[in-house]
Amino acid sequence: MATMPILPPMPVLDLVKSFKLKTKQQELLIRVSILCLVYILAFITRLFSVLRYESMIHEFDPYFNYRTTLYLTQNGFYDFWNWFDYESWYPLGRIVGGTLYPGLMVTAALIYRILHFLRFAVHIREVCVLTAPFFASNTTLVAYFFGKEIWDTGAGLVAAILIAVCPGYISRSVAGSYDNEGVAIFALLFTFYLFVKAVNTGSLAWSLASAFGYFYMVSAWGGYVFIINLIPLYVLVLLITGRYSMRLYVAYNCMYVLGMLLAMQIRFVGFQHVQSGEHMAAMGVFFLLQVFYFLDWVKHMLSDTKLFQAFLRITVTCAVAVGAIALGLGMLSGYISPWTGRFYSLLDPTYAKDHIPIIASVSEHQPTAWSSFMFDFHILLFLFPAGLYFCFKRLSDATIFIVMYGLTSMYFAGVMVRLILVATPAVCLISAIAVSATVKNLTVLLRSKNKGVQTGSTKGSSSSKAASKALLDQSQPFQKNGAIALLFGAFYLLSKYATHCTWVTSEAYSSPSIVLAARGAHGSRVIFDDYREAYFWLRQNTPPDAKVMSWWDYGYQITAMGNRTVIVDNNTWNNTHIATVGRAMSSYEDEAIEIMRSLDVDYVLVVFGGVTGYSSDDINKFLWMVRIGGGVFPVIKEPDYLVNGEYRVDKGAAPKMLNCLMYKLCYYRFGEMLTEYGKPPGYDRARGVEIGNKDIKLEHLEEAFTTSNWIVRIYKVKPPNNRW
């Protein structure tokens, strides 16, 4: 489906002919209709999740975003800005207004307002669900213009098509995935496009626009740090390669200064642009540009080259020295904060594993496996180097930018799974260049009636490079046939890409993860709606000020759906608090009860997959609780829970493991249960073993609720013994 627009459909052609439009007009019409189709395609391909399940918010973080958006629409912007949420991080509370990126919520609320102004009485949830697909559609337009800017319209169109269905992007922008990234990728690409446009034109207006684009990006996602480091790096590369120009000077200065001032208006970012180590590169490049400009001016004034050489040496040395001293003093005095752990872990993939277990524990922060590159990019992975080749062949300011964007983001994508998302636009754009250039060369070859041999024109396509080279030396007819064959090959690949993308979207990326689906014995779909069942139970059956303790993964969902206070949630700002919960979960019951009493915990919620075979449950996450707890409280030691370095829950498990709170809460009364035919009672299907402690007695807690498939289990903390 994605390949269709390249060869316009027949009815359109007929229509075009009947109107006898000029070639230029025809081209415009085709282009616009292709873009419209891509725009719609990008939207509808993301609706699988709505069709499969229902219009619902997915995963974990989106629930927080949804809750805040709801608050924003109900209470207005100023209350949202000043919102102090006492339902999370009990008893510390969280200043929501100052600790989030408001871009997404404001965008959704704005769309909601506009729709209501137009008398569309939609619920805010529907707006939230469809925000990401809507912005994905917008991204395709930006990709078109970006592709046009760096290569030509053809590349732009191909880029729009590729990005519309690329799984790497769809994974974070299906309907219901109401997360910052959904908006932020649009903002990221838009900012880059505007900046490249500003560099190409040297126009203050484009540069100003890119500053606003940057502001929107800052307001939407913490990934803006990528922009504020990539653009200076790009400027630096241009300086080094001698491509410094007035256009660059105008574009960068205006974008940096205004972008920085605008970004400071976001409370969560605040003064980081002048105070944090991550933003210092941009400031350094800003000063460097001034020095460059000054030197240029001096060179212009001084006619004597020797004198200028001496002056250059002195100025450069002084500038570097002053910069280094300023940076050193800033660091020493603590005015400039050092790099954060997340930043370190990006540059050095092994850093988080050794130092910050809480970052390493998140599945989307894991290093990327090769297979997931293949899964998310498919043929783009092979077209990417080809596109790089084309870019290098026709080097310009714009292509240098896209090459740098592609290479750096690919590195980051290798470090963290979730950053594949950031690399996707670059990969799509560069691949689009490859596809467009190859197809263009081939068609030119086909169309040329009696022209000479066009050497090297078909080198681009990596899959057909060798073949085309061999063909080039042949006489004309063979060359034409070869070109036709290669074109068909390219279309075959692209159609494969389209089918792959559709399949991945429907099978892998459209699951809301709050509702689980499995295949039954007869091939039918079985839906496990246990999470919502449990949260609904909490909402209906517990006192309104009850405090629920769970591992932080479920915090946002409990507050958003259960409307109850949680101890920790997915905003992992306080490591000690999370470690306290980790400690409680990994202690014996009588030690844990002390911790729970000190936190006024009323209910404990655990997620257990032993009955359904759901593998991302709390027992499988448990070692991270131990590690995070042990990182703050050394009484918790990881080896106590392992047997010869092996993590097990059966009879051979470590005694501390068999008696810790998490084990008891997960496996309470599980020993009586037959889960699978032909297996002993208490057979854990998620781990495929018979559990080691079947006789679990709870002293200070009592089972309050277990969902129908045992996925969520809720326990009530008993009051202290009346007579003791």
Place this chain on the structure above:
Amino acid sequence: MRSLSFFFVFLLSLFPILCFSFNPESPTDRRVLVLLDDFSLKSSHSIFFNSLKSRGLNLDFKLSDDPSLSLQRYGQYLYDALIIFSPSTEKFGGSLDLAAVIDFVDSGHDLILAADSTASDLIKNIATECGVDFDEDSSAMVIDHKSYAISGTEGEHTLIVSDDFIQSDAILGETKIEAPVLFKGIAHSVNAANSLVLKVLSASPSAYSANPESKLLSPPLLTGSAISLVSVVQARNNARIMITGSLDLFSNRLLRTAVQKSGSQDKYDKSGNELFVTEISKWVFHERGHLKAVNLRHLRVGETDEPAMYRIKDDLKFSVEIYEWSGKSWEPYVADDVQVQFYMMSPYVLKTLSTNGKGLYHASFKVPDVYGVFQFKVDYHRLGYASLSLSKQIPVRPFRHNEYERFITTAFPYYGASFTMMAGFFIFSILFLYNK
């Protein structure tokens, strides 16, 4: 017998109408079930029972193996308190058992338990559940060869005297018990793990628990002041329990006996038992030492409505009213040691409340410069008094964006700098553009 039981059932069904039931507004017990081994105890302990009756309590005497025995009907308790004077009962009649007695206490009702040397396992188990362990040797009694009661008949020194009372006016009343208390029964010790149980009457250091008829072969397990003669428990829900190893403590015989402690010249016409059991039963039945705290209020200074949330550094006023039940009405409770905590994981503010003498306690303080979910906590635990633990959750938020100072004096150089910069730029532009 049949008609008698029918009459009892009839009477029982009328009970809720006939008498006031226990309620938070008048906490004194009204309906008391007395379980006896046999009805002769009614006359042998009549002084004690009559004193209870004269205080307005309705006593319902039943044999402990009465098959119609039941503490509750349709989920409602029929009694406010239970007196178990049936030490030898192995199994209660009706639906009553160990768990039922414990549930009765755990739902806020009171219990007096008296055992003696015939104490059954059931009785001992009830005591154990309440944090009191009777001597495991079933034939053992408390023997004291130094502070025994001088009497003509006794040579085994099992009728002992003790005047080692707990120092608490709330439990034992303001009248000092002059005469020592006579005790004849078994020993118990309080469980060290239980923080709620109190020894009201302890044995002297020379006492020990052993079988008086056999020769002592090994050192006794319970000796000296580890032996408790009478213990009380005030549960967390303020249910009160009294446990003693001597049923005779309440008997007319010991209440009326003249007493002289061995080695002492003081002779008393009457033992201290009557005053002791009367006063302690007043405590157990909530006629004394029962506090309530009401109207916990907090206000921002200068406002009249209770806010749902405070801001950091707000000035607030806190007040609570505390009353004591006098047996008939709520009287203001006056003390100078009631404290309020402003608590978030640890107390950020701890203030002693001042009182106006009419039950109102108040304090005003500044909310600390920390945001979070705080609690006003009043934890008042005093010996013999009902414990008060109130907490009220209140979030404290940081400043809103428009609650900061608009202009800061220290920042004036910066304001000056920016305005001169603007002016300078303006002048420069004019000069640059039009000068030539």
